[in-house]
Amino acid sequence: MPKVKLPKPPMPRRTPPRPGTQKPVNGNDKPGLKDHAAEAGIATIGWLDERTGASPFLRGFLYRKVPKGTNWFYTLGSATMFAFLNQAVTGVFLAMYYDPNPTKAYDSARHITNDVWLGAFVRGMHKWGSTVMVLLVFLHMGRTFFFGAYKYPRELNWLIGFVLLLLTMLMSFTGYLLPFDQRSYWASIVGINLNSSGPIVGPYLADFLRAGSEFNQTTLSRFYSIHMLLIPGAIAALIGAHLYLVAKLGTTAPPWLKAEKAKELSEEEV
Amino acid sequence: MARAPKKRKSPYTADRNTPGAFEGETVTRRGLMTAGALGVGGLATMAFGLPALGFALGPNFSQTEPHRWQDVGPEEDFGTQAYVQKIIDLIPDVADSGKTTIYVRKTDPAKDDKKLQDQPYVAISNRCMHLGCPVRYVQAAQRFICPCHGGVYGPNGEVTGGPPVRPLDRFYTKVENGRVQVGPRFSLDSHFNRFPHPRDPSNHLDGLWQYLYPSRPTT
Numbered sequence: 001m002p003k004v005k006l007p008k009p010p011m012p013r014r015t016p017p018r019p020g021t022q023k024p025v026n027g028n029d030k031p032g033l034k035d036h037a038a039e040a041g042i043a044t045i046g047w048l049d050e051r052t053g054a055s056p057f058l059r060g061f062l063y064r065k066v067p068k069g070t071n072w073f074y075t076l077g078s079a080t081m082f083a084f085l086n087q088a089v090t091g092v093f094l095a096m097y098y099d100p101n102p103t104k105a106y107d108s109a110r111h112i113t114n115d116v117w118l119g120a121f122v123r124g125m126h127k128w129g130s131t132v133m134v135l136l137v138f139l140h141m142g143r144t145f146f147f148g149a150y151k152y153p154r155e156l157n158w159l160i161g162f163v164l165l166l167l168t169m170l171m172s173f174t175g176y177l178l179p180f181d182q183r184s185y186w187a188s189i190v191g192i193n194l195n196s197s198g199p200i201v202g203p204y205l206a207d208f209l210r211a212g213s214e215f216n217q218t219t220l221s222r223f224y225s226i227h228m229l230l231i232p233g234a235i236a237a238l239i240g241a242h243l244y245l246v247a248k249l250g251t252t253a254p255p256w257l258k259a260e261k262a263k264e265l266s267e268e269e270v
Numbered sequence: 271m272a273r274a275p276k277k278r279k280s281p282y283t284a285d286r287n288t289p290g291a292f293e294g295e296t297v298t299r300r301g302l303m304t305a306g307a308l309g310v311g312g313l314a315t316m317a318f319g320l321p322a323l324g325f326a327l328g329p330n331f332s333q334t335e336p337h338r339w340q341d342v343g344p345e346e347d348f349g350t351q352a353y354v355q356k357i358i359d360l361i362p363d364v365a366d367s368g369k370t371t372i373y374v375r376k377t378d379p380a381k382d383d384k385k386l387q388d389q390p391y392v393a394i395s396n397r398c399m400h401l402g403c404p405v406r407y408v409q410a411a412q413r414f415i416c417p418c419h420g421g422v423y424g425p426n427g428e429v430t431g432g433p434p435v436r437p438l439d440r441f442y443t444k445v446e447n448g449r450v451q452v453g454p455r456f457s458l459d460s461h462f463n464r465f466p467h468p469r470d471p472s473n474h475l476d477g478l479w480q481y482l483y484p485s486r487p488t489t
Binding site: 102103180185186189190192193194196197199200202203204206207208210211212213214215216217218 | 335360361368401403404470471472484488
């Protein structure tokens with residue numbers, strides 16, 4: 001049988017040295033333990049970077065050019081995101097002790113506050129954090145509105161932000177029932193009946209929220225799963241889209257700054 | 271300027287100069303694969319998406335308020351004048367959140383509406399018809415008063431003030447072996463016309479409003 005001669009793939013003449021394999025700095029031929037230790041961090045990051053190609057993405061994402069006049073108001077969006085992260089983390093850990101059963105919910109919430117170590121603190125973070133998040137969402141929206149940052153080409157980001165506002169409100173609505181005391185029970189009854197007041201679709205919406213015509217066994221767990229699974233997932237995904245668009249489109253200069261003339265700009269750069 | 275007549279594309283890939291076209295072929299292989307992959311992906315998504323959606327929406331389409339009769343006491347306990355306060359289960363097994371207060375008295379042919387006199391007893395629900403808060407009967411004022419937004423009802427449950435949109439709901443009643451039993455809920459419009467499929471609080475029922483707030487499969 002004749003030997004099949006495969007064509008050789010095109011290779012560069014000299015492959016560049018792999019990162020981290022250069023001659024050590026100490027002058028000796030063999031790298032010592034110290035050299036390895038000194039390079040461990042960089043080598044790990046390099047290993048990851050070589051395989052994910054993350055650094056060009058991160059460079060573009062984190063080292064963006066920002067317009068002149070960028071000020072503290074521009075941090076409201078990040079502040080909102082950290083408020084959401086606070087809610088997510090404290091919520092996940094509250095879920096370890098909470099029981100969404102109408103006969104046990106109140107006692108489990110009381111157990112978190114009174115018995116669990118740091119329970120009152122974590123529950124407090126979640127409770128007050130929700131108010132902080134709503135406040136920050138509105139401040140962030142006000143900043144966007146008054147700085148005209150919703151205009152072309154950022155309209156889509158305004159719309160995503162609007163959906164995020166709605167989802168935040170839904171989080172507040174569904175979370176309010178969970179402590180299951182008198183206040184949260186009756187507030188939720190009123191809130192569900194408010195939904196019911198919409199013509200034609202309203203009563204069906206209320207039935208969906210209650211899982212029936214009256215407050216029943218599944219209403220609380222329904223609110224709980226909407227509160228901790230459905231909406232947080234949607235919020236996290238939309239925050240991703242929101243951030244992507246911010247990174248892609250850049251931020252706006254505050255409206256009180258006049259646009260510089262192109263000529264001056266080019267002269268400055270030269 | 272007259273528009274050039276629209277060129278009709280040939281259905282055959284060979285006539286359209288598609289690379290790799292076959293004789294008599296109308297769909298390219300790439301097009302078929304794309305449509306096939308999208309179709310199969312869509313089917314797979316629907317295979318779990320639709321059951322999940324039906325699972326979440328299911329309670330909307332089944333009757334969830336059980337029609338049960340509950341004993342509230344012997345006939346001697348109730349007169350035609352004063353309301354007696356009783357607590358019944360709307361939904362069992364959810365502790366206090368499934369209970370509701372009702373106000374019961376004997377039907378009085380002199381003051382009760384003729385349309386409702388087939389019921390031996392009057393059992394008024396304490397659910398406010400504004401947004402569902404619990405009303406209480408104040409004997410001195412002869413009024414049902416809502417703590418939330420100022421709804422006020424007269425002694426028969428008719429609206430006398432505040433935001434409620436219709437009279438207080440009632441429950442069907444019957445007498446069995448000398449004991450009063452309370453059954454399913456029903457709603458009333460402001461002329462005491464009966465709606466056997468009870469509506470939610472905040473739903474108007476007068477005139478054309480009843481069609482904007484239709485009866486649902488759950489009641």
